[in-house]
Amino acid sequence: MPRTLSLAIPRTMSGPSRLRWMISVPLFLIALALTALGAAAQETVIKAHGISTFGALKYPADFKHLDYVNPDAPKGGEISIWAFGGFDSMHPYSIKGRSGALSSVFFETMLEAPADEIGANYCLICESMEYPEDRSWVIFNIRPEAAFSDGSPLTADDALFSYETFLSKGLSSFRAVLSQQVDKAEVLDPHRIKFTFKTGIPTRDLPETVGGLPIFSKADFIARNFDFEGTTLEPMLGSGPYVLDRLDVGKTLVYRRNPNYWGKDVPMMQGRSNFDTIRVEYYADYSAAFEGFKGGAYTFRNEASSKDWATGYDFPAVQNGWIKKTELNDGSLATGQSFIFNLRRPHFQDRRVREAIGMMFNFEWSNETLFYGIYARINSFWENSYLAAEGMPSPEELAILQPMADILPPGVLDQPAAAAPVSSTRQLDRALLRQASALLDEAGWIVGNDGLRRNAAGETLKLDFLNDSQTFNRVINPFVENLRRLGVDAVHNMVDNAQAVNRERRYDFDIMTNQFPMGYVPGSGLKQYFGSATADTSEFNLMGLKSPAVDKLIEIVLAAKTQEELTTSVRALDRVLRAEKFWVPQWFKNTHTVAYLDVFDHPDPLPPYALGNLDFWWYNPEKAEALKAAGAIK
Template sequence: MRSKGHDAVAKAWGPGRSFVHGLGAGFLILALAGFAVAARAETVITSHGISTFGDLQLPADFKHLSYVNPDAPKGGELSQWAQGTFDTMNPYSAKGLAAVGSNIMLESILVGTADEIGASYCLLCTTMEYPEDRSWVIFNLRPEVTFSDGTPLTSEDVVFSYETFVAKGLTDFRTVFAEQVGGAEALGPNRVKFTFKPNVPWRDLPAEVGGLPVFSKAHYLANKLDMEETTLIPYLGSGPYVLDKMDVGRSVVYKRNPDYWGEGLPINIGQNNFDSLRWEYFADGNAAFEGFKAGVYRFRTENSSKSWAESYDFPAVADGTVIKAELPSGAKASGQGFVFNLRRTNWQVPKVRQAVAMMFNFEWSNQTLFYGLYDRINSVWENTDMAAVGVVTPEEVAILQPLVDEGLIPAALLTDPAVMAPTSGERQLDRKNLRAASALLDEAGWPVGDDGKRRNDKGQLLTLEVLNANPQFDRVITPFVENLIALGVDAKLTNIDPAQFELRTRDPAYDFDMITDAAASAYFSGSELKQYYGSATADVSVFNKAGLKSKAVDKLIEVVMAAKTKAELTVATKALDRALRAEGFWIPQWYKSTNWVAYYNMYEHPETLAPYSVGQTTTWWYNAEKAEALKAAGVLQ
């Protein structure tokens, strides 16, 4: 499950049996109808972590992570940029704009690694105990853990944090949590137990409760904090960084806690190397880039192909002062795309959405605007082996057939290849797609009039507003809007600031037709899918921007959650991927399989980088000699 402001990479964990061997439709129908209560296993496992499938990669006595420099020096500052503004240090409320890093002070009992999918290791705990069926879990907390003010972190804080999230957390988060977790109980000062409800899959739950942030109960109560409200008082946590200073809406700085309790833990060796982490806020990307060139901040992740191709020709790059690097990445694609607001009647008609999607010309955009640097996204699980490919396999048919029989999905999903994003020709306006889209809108009851505009039988115009908070996207959205106008849609681009964007795209407003967002998922997905795509939370979720409500998707999410082996999960995820793509709630955009970064030549990174993270805030370090040389040359002030 996902809480706003927590780790953006959702994770799931659990063991299992094979979907592929000996699995009949009867079992699958039962799985779709509801989960049988598993018998309580007698064997209790005690471990230093937990994995979704198979053994943990790291043994209990590991010395450090494989992608760190254990001898990395400590010191210096890493400075980056953020867009827009902020007005709160509470990352767990739907109100306000939280500062970047506002959850950096908090730790969780378990923590994942950046080179292993579906694994989580003890951080605040020494060991964890759980039965084979994973119906409960006990965490044995480290007695030496302290909050940054020196007070001990105990099981009472863990229980209080959990109960606060359940009572005050984001509505979609606590709705899903309430379905699965029975409660938390302090068994002693350093021992806490979570019990899970019957009739739900338990595969992921020990890791999910272990992944909840833990904050100080005493500090929360003393400062009269409210998780549902904005505040400039950060939560008191046990993490390696604490808030140093902030200029509200302009910059925020976190400093390394010299008394951090966990400095010597093997999982922390070679990490948290900077003395301070700073983020400078800019109104837009162009201003931020000029700030980088001027040295206002010194590390930049580049997301603009135009900037990457054209703008790094300034002297500092030529003389080696600034390093421009393309780093490998094995991460799942973000799922970025244009997302329809399905809460609005116009966009509830599949043919209308399909027609609109045909007007975005990725091929022309990639060659004309992106220098051919991007690949197209088609799948919610793009760049993983979870993505549906081609026609269905017999194992996928076994999952999807009951939904076809119930009339919840079209029979074509059993015979046609997985839905792919529309393709276009070399010209901005593809005439073939224009004709096809016109026919779809005619069939959907939106004929074109003498003025070139499309109206329904009530005389209402077919209007579409693309809401945008990033001016750099104008060059992408404007041709799309022009193509829509050629189709007869009364389309327009509306630019607003990030604060307005947040207000218009959240509950209860949802005041938009289309935005750029992400069709999100974890690599190994679980209950977080209910927040992203579930019907129960669609009208309150900060993640399900489309407002997707599909009985078929709901049932397939349950099958994904019930998967007990990687083979089962892969098949179930591919089936869900097919159904999500067939819903047509988004127009997939693009991704790149590498990371573009630029940084002043005083930062260094391990020779072996983690496959799933650049890791600049955690595993990189500051070279003091190089920094002094840059200062002596007048590059840095």
């Protein structure tokens, strides 16, 4: 906020002495005061209904609803989905236990991003926000009607308490990043909270960062003596449109729409949260889940198995038209799904070893033989977007990369962006086998009489695949066979979901499947996924990447002031991440392959960046009655 500056006159002076002191004040001090006053007066404070990283907001201050929703969508009915494994907690922000699917649904944030606009956030809990042009601080003006699901008011004290809790407990990588960004948070009045950011750091995304913090009830938290770092089946009290209806531990979760939801008239919430209940059924594996869908145990399935999509949807409910099978456009970024190496293992610290192992995954054969040709290969962390690095680095990228040439991985400056090798349509590509063999020979892993490679200490090149999904067996087993032909002591270790979670958290794995869900405007989350400072504590940087070049590039991305600067810096970062070879990228598709009981409707067209089946789809009672009459619904 604009500051004032005054020249203090000594209190002990009066009369002539006071006058003489005033006359004797050096002219340069007066000039300094006037300069400071002018600078303060010139500080422009923006008051708005949202904020955009670059450029103007799409929606005006008086918008009634998002363009892609149906504001007249009826409320009612149930949608049900499936989840994998099990759960033993309803606390999504603890590192302990396995939180239930959708368990963050109870909590809202000051700001929320729409699904049809990049880099924009609009007021949800707040009715307006204030910030200077340099975004060095932000004030959120909370809507007076904002309330928790028990009807108690949501105030600035709750927002401050939630922030301070996240700052000291929960995910260590998150609080480490947050502590580097925020200087202080203070309550200005019951409905106003101010965050002041630290100097000397990029502030471009910081209003959105603190505006995206979940808010829960301080009074409820204290009354229940809630353990934020523990596990519980009784969730914290939030302000969201859904509350917990019932649960059967590890088996079923049901969320119920709160008819007294405070935000039902807020523009951001029009046409959303339309189902009376959302039910989640848990299954131990994909095959069992598919059988459950065929048997009518749940009503909506976003199909992840290419085999099932190609061959499995020939059961009577589909043939009768009771279940709708369709493909919907997906304009969002690929998830970055990949096999990742644990770089904490000594034998995976050699980039040549990682590259050689990656050559033995034959995507082309897998796509043709296992996936029915429906996938494309992931090569970029920003796949399916304009942010992906392509070909040789541009002059603008080189301007960023060349000053750090001495710490870059090989090939970044003088070779095209690293991409997965293209294999033959036979399971084992012999040309790539020879290339991989040469890399391992060079790295000191020599094939012995038993066909296994050993280093100078006589240790085999051990590689243990950690896997908790039966569906992935058909992908991993051929990969293991190819690796053993290379001389790698590779084994496929199938574990249950609970074991997998525990081992991931202890970093007790060699290689496993992970995802890197990036954004169109990458922010401080980059430090959690790729930053050295949190590599040994982060739940996201599972590979343990510690790269000085990546750390520098993250700071450059965060400091970008225009869309052009951001695009160039992200492409440079993408180029370096890919050259580190800590992943073996898998596959993606730019469509949602969904099947559902034909009782749901959705906006047409859908927004480019969200499927929204639990958000802005709705239940059609006329369709439901027709299916009941046909015997499709009991």
